[in-house]
Amino acid sequence: MRLDKFLKVSRLIKRRTLAKEVCEAGAVQVNRRPAKASTEVKPGDIITLTLGPRWLILEVLATPDHVPAERARELYRILEEGRVTSNFQA
Secondary structure, eight states: OBHHHHHHHTTSSSOHHHHHHHHHTTOEEETTEEOOTTOBOOTTOEEEEEETTEEEEEEEOOOOSOOOGGGGGGGEEEEEEEEOOOOOOO
16 A cells, blocks of 8 residues: 555545655655655554654554544554654754
């Protein structure tokens, strides 16, 4: 399954076009490599996702084409998450 579609189906990102933009901005890696929206993902792949001040590292568990909203969380397992911190002081 394409990365942008996975991000939408899993409801990590609301719209597929937004998922594509996030990938183009360099905020997504698959298996520690920068990923384009068209990158194929499969169970076992590790996705690193940075959304604003928040980052997630997750493992893909399944890649179905459609899933009900209440089951979307079953498509991945969060390995780590956190907030980007800055040492900048004015």
